[in-house]
Amino acid sequence: GEDVEQSLFLSVREGDSSVINCTYTDSSSTYLYWYKQEPGAGLQLLTYIFSNMDMKQDQRLTVLLNKKDKHLSLRIADTQTGDSAIYFCAESAGGNNRLAFGKGNQVVVIP
């Protein structure tokens, strides 16, 4: 079965880089995703990476995928106060692309 693990809390100063880590178990996952949840809101898809890629960059976001270790990370460059949120990684599970989510990592940006 699928199991996605994340650390719980990260505090970072505005302007610094943030790195959020995630491990997953389903090696057959085709896509891996990062979602952002702001207070009182739903989950917003930030980015995704196809399983045959090692890295994907999208503006301030860099996703690194280590398939051997089943490790996914999200780096946010020049972190802003608007980046304060809970970040979830997710893997596609099973043949119907159902997403399994980690418990989330809360990022607090200090001005």
Added chain:
Amino acid sequence: DSGVTQTPKHLITATGQRVTLRCSPRSGDLSVYWYQQSLDQGLQFLIQYYNGEERAKGNILERFSAQQFPDLHSELNLSSLELGDSALYFCASSDSQGGYGYTFGSGTRLTVV
């Protein structure tokens, strides 16, 4: 606005009652997914529908049921409510393949008192 509409946004009800949560998927999306988010359990997958048919079931209690109608909107029915059912319930939708991720609604916050 993500394009996925959930109603109501908030719901307060008593134990033992029954409620219905509604979701309209993003235009063109055929799949609807229901998730429960609580502090201790995180995001738990409940059930998926694709074009009106149940596609996958997750940790959904027998007291809970769902359906997807011909116009593709979906309803999640929660009955014999218990205090522990208090949570955020999210609906998400995707295209037929779902490979590019889901689009989530803003959720329904259910409080059982």
